[in-house]
Amino acid sequence: MIDITQPLGSQTAAWPGDSPFEIDWTLHTSRGDNVTLSRVSFSPHVGTHADAPAHYDVDGPLTGGFELGAFLGPVRVIDARGAKAVDLSLLESLEALGAPRLLVRSVPQLRPERFASDFPPLAPDAADALVRSGLRLYGTDAPSVDPVQSATMSAHRVLGAAGVPIIENLDLSLAEPGDYDLVALPLRMVEAEAAPLRAVLLPAGSLRLDPSA
Numbered sequence: 001m002i003d004i005t006q007p008l009g010s011q012t013a014a015w016p017g018d019s020p021f022e023i024d025w026t027l028h029t030s031r032g033d034n035v036t037l038s039r040v041s042f043s044p045h046v047g048t049h050a051d052a053p054a055h056y057d058v059d060g061p062l063t064g065g066f067e068l069g070a071f072l073g074p075v076r077v078i079d080a081r082g083a084k085a086v087d088l089s090l091l092e093s094l095e096a097l098g099a100p101r102l103l104v105r106s107v108p109q110l111r112p113e114r115f116a117s118d119f120p121p122l123a124p125d126a127a128d129a130l131v132r133s134g135l136r137l138y139g140t141d142a143p144s145v146d147p148v149q150s151a152t153m154s155a156h157r158v159l160g161a162a163g164v165p166i167i168e169n170l171d172l173s174l175a176e177p178g179d180y181d182l183v184a185l186p187l188r189m190v191e192a193e194a195a196p197l198r199a200v201l202l203p204a205g206s207l208r209l210d211p212s213a
Helices: 088-093 124-132 154-161
Strands: 022-027 037-041 049-051 072-079 101-105 137-140 166-168 178-186 194-203
Touching: 049 178, 088 124, 124 154, 137 178, 154 166
Parallel strands: 072 101, 101 137, 137 166
Antiparallel strands: 022 037, 049 166, 049 194, 072 178, 178 194
């Protein structure tokens, strides 16, 4: 099993201007309390998470609309580091089209405590080709599938319109390119625009699932 989840804590980088992870203690055994209780506050986009369409579309579904089956099953990992964009020619050269789920390693040197702005974004026409090839989920180790300064969120919109969930801020540093089984279930937060998740890769064929599920 390969854990592909970024650590979530006070050192985890947030998108510039977004709410970082913060924790404080309402009760603590070191202060004489009988139990330790904490309170946490953070944007659901900090660390590894799944975007819902409401993140970029005022009329888009919230996290309660996630299709859970999309987050569970066969997945292909590709390495796009050094590319200018995850475009159609790159997807074709890496035999990524036709994969039911796709995870893209794109950050040159992943350091969860630093915001990664240097990564190849997903080209909208490549997103469209993935959708037409039957993609059910797209994931990346970058903080976004679109450029950091994007105002249109084009790749988000192409995937979201097709009902394809987007996972961001993965840690694919130990995952060699190839085929695996993915388990990446989001928290059952039903009223948010994103949800944290814990993602792991298993050897291909480990999961015995009904492919229609």
